Amino acid sequence: MNAKRLRGADPMGAVYKDALRRLADASGDIDAFEATFAPELRRTTLVSAEIARRLLAAGRGEDALATLQAGAPGEARGRHPTSVEERAAWEEVMLEALEATGHHQEAQQRRWAEFERTLSIPLLRAYLKNLPDFDDVEAEDQAKAVARRFPRFDTALAFFVSWPDFPAASRLVLSRSGEINGADDILITEAARRLEGAYPLAATLLLRASIQHVLTYGVATRYADAARQLLEAESLAAMIADFGEYPDHASFAADLRATHARKQGFRAELEALGATI
Secondary structure (H helix, E strand, O other): OHHHHHHHHHHHHHHHHHHHHHHHHHHOOHHHHHHOOOHHHHOOHHHHHHHHHHHHHOOOHHHHHHHHHHOOOOOOOOOOOOOHHHHHHHHHHHHHHHHHOOOHHHHHHHHHHHHHHHOOHHHHHHHHHOOOOOHHHHHHHHHHHHHHOOOOHHHHHHHHHHOOOHHHHHHHHHHOHHHOOOOOHHHHHHHHHHHOOOOHHHHHHHHHHHHHHHHHOOOHHHHHHHHHHHHHHHHHHOOOOOOOOOOOHHHHHHHHHHHHOOOHHHHHHHHHOOOOO
16 A cells, blocks of 8 residues: 555656756756755766756856766766767766866867767867867868778768768778668768769769668668669769779679569669669
């Protein structure tokens, strides 16, 4: 009976605590806002960032820094795992706290370390912006070197496409073509579109990876896209003087025909475009 009453009281207790939290937040009483969280929750990444953000707005930088350190992603002992989004939010507030408390160099070190971990373009831009004149050119070159050897090919490609540095993106594709993830249709479509004018071979390899993924795994919802990509690859072939170590378009198409000729849905999409496999 007592256990049932406790469980029944929990929802009302949560509502009451939420109301107190909102009142404290609206009145600007940060200490009261913080007190509405249990101690273990204050040490989680998300909650520590929320509390620290308010402390910073109130000019309490050192308190914000201490709160963030207690909830650091690698040290947090809360009940919930840290998501990518929560860590990013925590990092953003931590950088603000470091700058607010005069720890500029540490903030720069964190920006660089986090860039090396994620290839975050906003963090890199902030890092470069805070460097002395002329140091940013060398630092940008170092950042691109980090991106070239980044373990995740898709993250590296997205970085070079978005930075943008299309020559580097093309070199990445050619040097690590075996790592292209054909399942990532959004990235492949965008990267191929950006590269096709000046770097048709790189664009072709991206399109081929997408086509092969769709047909190998029978992703019927993407048959129409794959058909259009095959025709796009055919048009790009005329712009490629040397395929190097890769098969030319005729050989690639012949391999598709031999391996996937029975995929009627794909053939139908091609025929709708006036083509055949």
